[in-house]
Amino acid sequence: MALETKTDLNENTIQKLQKLIRANIDSYNGFHESAEEIDDSRLKVLFKELGDERSAMASELQNYVDFNGDDAEDDGSVAAKTHRIWINIRSKINGGDPYVILIEAERGEDHIKEAYEDVLKETAGSAMNDVLTEQYAKVKAGHDKVRDLRDAYKK
Numbered sequence: 001m002a003l004e005t006k007t008d009l010n011e012n013t014i015q016k017l018q019k020l021i022r023a024n025i026d027s028y029n030g031f032h033e034s035a036e037e038i039d040d041s042r043l044k045v046l047f048k049e050l051g052d053e054r055s056a057m058a059s060e061l062q063n064y065v066d067f068n069g070d071d072a073e074d075d076g077s078v079a080a081k082t083h084r085i086w087i088n089i090r091s092k093i094n095g096g097d098p099y100v101i102l103i104e105a106e107r108g109e110d111h112i113k114e115a116y117e118d119v120l121k122e123t124a125g126s127a128m129n130d131v132l133t134e135q136y137a138k139v140k141a142g143h144d145k146v147r148d149l150r151d152a153y154k155k
Helices: 011-037 041-067 078-093 098-122 129-153
Strands: none
Touching (some): 011 098, 041 098, 041 129, 098 129
């Protein structure tokens, strides 16, 4: 078995990167759509920043997949599209209540955090471990910030 490098990843690692690319695209879309639904300017800025960070992370992973001769994912998941529709409905019913939107944002953050945790376990020792660990730290920080804000906005 050949030693895996970032320019010669095994198929399992590439498939796991594709999973994280979709999760990051989903996160980007969710944050940017939520920023459009919310009137709170502080949260609007935060959501756009977190969304842009996730877009950059997706791009980084896409580059590694491309380097390896595969076509990188460039679209999110159907489940996430359904979740964003649910966020839009809930925010309209609740008048754009920041707490309600933060509940749904944290649900999305739980999903991407778990995706990174699973991939890190499944690709332990991979050439991508340093990149994935660094990205996971950003995801965890974003998750914790959204969770803490959700708790702060609770009535």
